[in-house]
Amino acid sequence: MQTGGYDIVVEANEALINKFLKLGHCMGKFPTFKGTYELPIPNIPDSLKEFTIIGYEVSLAKAPVIEITNDLHLKLNARGEAKFTVLGGIEFELEVEFDVGIVPSFNQATRRLHVEFVQATLVDAELDDTYHLPANVIAKLNQIIAIAMEEYLTDDITTIELSPVLFSTELPYMPPGEENKLTIGLGNIKLLNPSVLAVAINLLGYNGGNVNSISDFTDGNHIGIGVNEAAMHRIYDFWWGRTTHPKSVTQTGTHQFDVPAIIDVIDDIPEWITGLATLGLVTTDVEVDKIWADFGATVRFGKFDFDLKPGNIVQVSGSISLDAWVKLLVQITTTVEILWGWIEVSSDTYTNTLIDISTPNISIIINSATGNVYLDAQNRLLVDITDLDITIPLDWAVPEFLLNYVVNWIIDRIVDNLPPIVLGPAMIEQTIPDSSVTVTATINKLFIDEPEALVAANIETSGLATYAPYVVNKNPISLEVHKKDCEWAHRISLAHRGYYCDLEEALAAGYDGCYYCLPKYHHR
Amino acid sequence: MYKKAHITPERMARFDFEKVRAIKEELKTNPELATKLQQDFRGTLESKGIVIDEKFKADVMNEWKTQIRADLMRSVKENPKSKDWYLTRVLEGKPLRIHVTVNRTTGEKTKTLGENGQ
Numbered sequence: 108m109q110t111g112g113y114d115i116v117v118e119a120n121e122a123l124i125n126k127f128l129k130l131g132h133c134m135g136k137f138p139t140f141k142g143t144y145e146l147p148i149p150n151i152p153d154s155l156k157e158f159t160i161i162g163y164e165v166s167l168a169k170a171p172v173i174e175i176t177n178d179l180h181l182k183l184n185a186r187g188e189a190k191f192t193v194l195g196g197i198e199f200e201l202e203v204e205f206d207v208g209i210v211p212s213f214n215q216a217t218r219r220l221h222v223e224f225v226q227a228t229l230v231d232a233e234l235d236d237t238y239h240l241p242a243n244v245i246a247k248l249n250q251i252i253a254i255a256m257e258e259y260l261t262d263d264i265t266t267i268e269l270s271p272v273l274f275s276t277e278l279p280y281m282p283p284g285e286e287n288k289l290t291i292g293l294g295n296i297k298l299l300n301p302s303v304l305a306v307a308i309n310l311l312g313y314n315g316g317n318v319n320s321i322s323d324f325t326d327g328n329h330i331g332i333g334v335n336e337a338a339m340h341r342i343y344d345f346w347w348g349r350t351t352h353p354k355s356v357t358q359t360g361t362h363q364f365d366v367p368a369i370i371d372v373i374d375d376i377p378e379w380i381t382g383l384a385t386l387g388l389v390t391t392d393v394e395v396d397k398i399w400a401d402f403g404a405t406v407r408f409g410k411f412d413f414d415l416k417p418g419n420i421v422q423v424s425g426s427i428s429l430d431a432w433v434k435l436l437v438q439i440t441t442t443v444e445i446l447w448g449w450i451e452v453s454s455d456t457y458t459n460t461l462i463d464i465s466t467p468n469i470s471i472i473i474n475s476a477t478g479n480v481y482l483d484a485q486n487r488l489l490v491d492i493t494d495l496d497i498t499i500p501l502d503w504a505v506p507e508f509l510l511n512y513v514v515n516w517i518i519d520r521i522v523d524n525l526p527p528i529v530l531g532p533a534m535i536e537q538t539i540p541d542s543s544v545t546v547t548a549t550i551n552k553l554f555i556d557e558p559e560a561l562v563a564a565n566i567e568t569s570g571l572a573t574y575a576p577y578v579v580n581k582n583p584i585s586l587e588v589h590k591k592d593c594e595w596a597h598r599i600s601l602a603h604r605g606y607y608c609d610l611e612e613a614l615a616a617g618y619d620g621c622y623y624c625l626p627k628y629h630h631r
Numbered sequence: 632m633y634k635k636a637h638i639t640p641e642r643m644a645r646f647d648f649e650k651v652r653a654i655k656e657e658l659k660t661n662p663e664l665a666t667k668l669q670q671d672f673r674g675t676l677e678s679k680g681i682v683i684d685e686k687f688k689a690d691v692m693n694e695w696k697t698q699i700r701a702d703l704m705r706s707v708k709e710n711p712k713s714k715d716w717y718l719t720r721v722l723e724g725k726p727l728r729i730h731v732t733v734n735r736t737t738g739e740k741t742k743t744l745g746e747n748g749q
Contacts, residue, residue, distance in 0.1 A: 387646025
């Protein structure tokens, strides 16, 4: 069991976390930070005080990167530019690199992996020494940057999300209200290896699980989500007790039979009609004009039992209560009037109700049903039943053509109206709250073993154009990068427009800085 | 029109309803009664003391179901191909056990009698 006995285990690959850090960077979650630091020099005259103040402004040139270290700790590395203002107005820029120790957690409210920077520890801040400054100056500037960075992380950023919304608390066909959503309890977080961290989550008040039993099932994908079979039963019980999905359905039908379908009893039918119509007392000539059936069924479904088996097989069993009725009607023309109250007269023809049966509360057993677990369009774990044995104790001595037709019709109604077997909530929500970014999960693995279902997927995001601060012109005769608000950016045709979150990436991709908005990077 | 048939007394012989059994016996010796029945079926029955009410109808239907069952059993017995029919199970007093395979792509359902299609 790879989910360690927890209800749901979500495993996030380092690549996914960095993808979301990049997204956060693109969306402006790491704003430029600036401030001042006053050198603690005693007894300095007021007229010189302004020279003790060092201004700093730090911007991240590219998105921070998270790394899981070999000793299984998380480290956030950020690189940027630090602009210092000293001696009342002299500015100089240095590159700066930070390493921050972070502790990820699962936000139960947002259902996303995140980092709360209040728990972060600045491991290292290092300025490059472009200007060959004295060592003690560099050390002091590093100290200033470290102080500033601590404030920045705890006051300005506070939290950064590292994943999409991992799963929904809502199940399909449920009434509104918080009481009808899954309740979440946090199990534990574990760094499984230098690539993957796992979050163990319990639902609906369950509190079992052993974090040491969790193993990596991402298979190199961005994300893995495992759902324990015990959790599936708990979820299904919760769902069944509250769902608005119809558990009972009533349907009716009518069908006109043609001769080939009833050929086996065609000789009997005129006799039956005459026998019933005349109580066997009168002979006549009979023309059968039309034979049809009116029928109906009320199907009441009970909760199913299910059992996961190896090889993505689910065994399902359950019972159904059925009310069923059928009438076989025959329209005839006869040479004599044969009325005793059974036959309805319609102009010169008679409609004879040859058979009229109604049976309530037939107890139908469904056993040995098998199906497959699948993910629907919303990535919800459901069961698709593909084979089932239905036992119907039906004591209907009616002609075969009628019995076959109506029984098959009833079976179709049962199969078509089977309520879904909901095993899990929607995984990996397709939207990111408070943004126009959409998430697409490409499911690369759905593995069902006896105790659990394991899903692994790669995640792509789209809709970043709203946030990306740089716009490129992909036209081969241009190949320029612009700031988003540059008027030349607005003139790029949609066909040639591309978006970048990092200027460095755009430059590395071969784009030249715009003469007007990025003159520092304009080289052509 | 599906079927045109001339129903002779021989073909009617097996239809035997207890409530009109006396009339059926009388028909063997009283041809006029047959004519009367053909001219005014209900009136003739009532003149013979038969009350056509709900109880009468219910009694007729019970006998009718028995007759249908007997005819169907005969039909099944005469037709060897019918041994796998749903009807055979019903007439033997056994529940229908039907295996259903669902093609989720086409929605087609294949049904075979017996558990696991056996």
